[in-house]
Every structure is written in structure tokens, then in C-alpha cells.
Amino acid sequence: MMNRKIIVSVAALGLATGLAACSNDGDTSTTVEETATETNVSTETVAEETETVSSDASESAESGAAAADGAEATEELALASGETALVPQGVIDAIDKHGEASWGEPIAAEETDGGWIISYDGEHYVTWNEATGGAPIWGEIANVWINDVDGARELGFPTMPETPNTDETGWNQEFENGTIEWKREAGSTDAFEALVTKK
Incomplete structure (x- = not known):
């Protein structure tokens, strides 16, 4: 029972040390943060573009329907x-x-x-x-x-x-x-x- 606790503690310590090592590495941390930020910006841009395209397509469809009916305003x-x-x-x-x-x-x-x-x-x-x-x-x-x-x-x-x-x-x-x-x-x-x- 005691051995298991020590092994688990050592594993947890190793994991914490590994994470600490990653977080202490300035380049890796910056890369991760930049990538996450770029992904968010990219996602927001795509969402905005999709909304604009959908909006334009909707207006175009309405105009086309009006023209097809021979009915401007x-x-x-x-x-x-x-x-x-x-x-x-x-x-x-x-x-x-x-x-x-x-x-x-x-x-x-x-x-x-x-x-x-x-x-x-x-x-x-x-x-x-x-x-x-x-x-x-x-x-x-x-x-x-x-x-x-x-x-x-x-x-x-x-x-x-x-x-x-x-x-x-x-x-x-x-x-x-x-x-x-x-x-x-x-x-x-x-x-x-x-x-x-x-x-």
C-alpha cells in the first residue's frame, strides 16, 4: 500500500515537473498562446465572413425573386x-x-x-x-x-x-x-x- 502511494506521488510529481518544464520554456509557451489566439481570431473572422455571405445571399435571393415576379417595388x-x-x-x-x-x-x-x-x-x-x-x-x-x-x-x-x-x-x-x-x-x-x- 505504501509503495503504491509513493509511485503515484512520483508519477504526479513527474507530470507536474513536465508541465512546469513546458510552461517555463518561453518559446513553447509563446507559440501555444499565439496559436490559440490566431485560432480564435481566425474562427471569429470566418464566422463574420459567413454571416456577411449569408446576408448577401439572402438579399440577392430576395431581389432575384422580386425580379422574377416582374415586381420591382x-x-x-x-x-x-x-x-x-x-x-x-x-x-x-x-x-x-x-x-x-x-x-x-x-x-x-x-x-x-x-x-x-x-x-x-x-x-x-x-x-x-x-x-x-x-x-x-x-x-x-x-x-x-x-x-x-x-x-x-x-x-x-x-x-x-x-x-x-x-x-x-x-x-x-x-x-x-x-x-x-x-x-x-x-x-x-x-x-x-x-x-x-x-x-
């Missing part, structure tokens, strides 16, 4: 009924650019085919999608497009306002994938027909 559009509709900022910009004061307040806002149609009284509309940036459409060309006459909706959204035909036979309007023309029938002074031409 969402804004409230006041309707003639007193209600409001939430629309992309691009719709508001298109209304400011193409809407006429004489049309009054919008009566409806409809999201369709990846874009928006804002309706006014008197068959006036402002259309918008990200590709076109918006255009007005009205009258018979609007009726042909809104009611999908001869597959007119396949032409996509209008890219510019309607213009008179150079031969004064009617009007035409360019769309993303073609043209709609409202023109006088041959030999007639008052009968018109719609011509839907796909690119």
Missing part, C-alpha cells in the same frame, strides 16, 4: 372606386408616361400573362411588363387584343402606342411578337377589319 395604385391595387413600380411609371388625364382614374388593375393591364373608361388601357416597359392601347386595336381575336394575345404586350397607317387606311400597333392593324376594308369608306400579323 410594390406600390399602391388608387382606383376610381376608392380601393387600391398593389402593382409593381414599373406599372406606376408606365401610367405616368402613357396615361392621359382625360381618361380619369383607373377602374381596374389586372395581372395577366406576366404583365399588367390597367383599365380606364372609354376603352383606354395602359399595359406593362418588364420587357416592354409599358405602352397605351385603346379603341378597336385594344378590343382585338383584349378579346384575343385571331390569337392576338399570342403577340405579347404592345411595345409602343398605335400609329396611323401611312396610306391613311387605318392604324397599326407593334407588339412583342407581331402587329395588329385596324384598317379600312378594300373599296370601303366605313368598313374596317382587324389584321393580326405574327412575326
Whole structure:
């Protein structure tokens, strides 16, 4: 029993001496402390960078989702009924650019085919999608497009306002994938027909 105590004491003393020897060695101690400090600094830096990258990725994903929905910032559009509709900022910009004061307040806002149609009284509309940036459409060309006459909706959204035909036979309007023309029938002074031409 006595021998065991002495052996255990000697082993404990040897261990303490070994540790003391390590801690007394100035270079080893400094190296250990520096390594521990560098590891902590390195860990903190990685954590901060990871947080920044995660944050940036999150913001980028949100921006990408907004762009994919065709919705930059969402804004409230006041309707003639007193209600409001939430629309992309691009719709508001298109209304400011193409809407006429004489049309009054919008009566409806409809999201369709990846874009928006804002309706006014008197068959006036402002259309918008990200590709076109918006255009007005009205009258018979609007009726042909809104009611999908001869597959007119396949032409996509209008890219510019309607213009008179150079031969004064009617009007035409360019769309993303073609043209709609409202023109006088041959030999007639008052009968018109719609011509839907796909690119």
C-alpha cells in the first residue's frame, strides 16, 4: 500500500515537473498562446465572413425573386372606386408616361400573362411588363387584343402606342411578337377589319 502511494506521488510529481518544464520554456509557451489566439481570431473572422455571405445571399435571393415576379417595388395604385391595387413600380411609371388625364382614374388593375393591364373608361388601357416597359392601347386595336381575336394575345404586350397607317387606311400597333392593324376594308369608306400579323 505504501509503495503504491509513493509511485503515484512520483508519477504526479513527474507530470507536474513536465508541465512546469513546458510552461517555463518561453518559446513553447509563446507559440501555444499565439496559436490559440490566431485560432480564435481566425474562427471569429470566418464566422463574420459567413454571416456577411449569408446576408448577401439572402438579399440577392430576395431581389432575384422580386425580379422574377416582374415586381420591382410594390406600390399602391388608387382606383376610381376608392380601393387600391398593389402593382409593381414599373406599372406606376408606365401610367405616368402613357396615361392621359382625360381618361380619369383607373377602374381596374389586372395581372395577366406576366404583365399588367390597367383599365380606364372609354376603352383606354395602359399595359406593362418588364420587357416592354409599358405602352397605351385603346379603341378597336385594344378590343382585338383584349378579346384575343385571331390569337392576338399570342403577340405579347404592345411595345409602343398605335400609329396611323401611312396610306391613311387605318392604324397599326407593334407588339412583342407581331402587329395588329385596324384598317379600312378594300373599296370601303366605313368598313374596317382587324389584321393580326405574327412575326
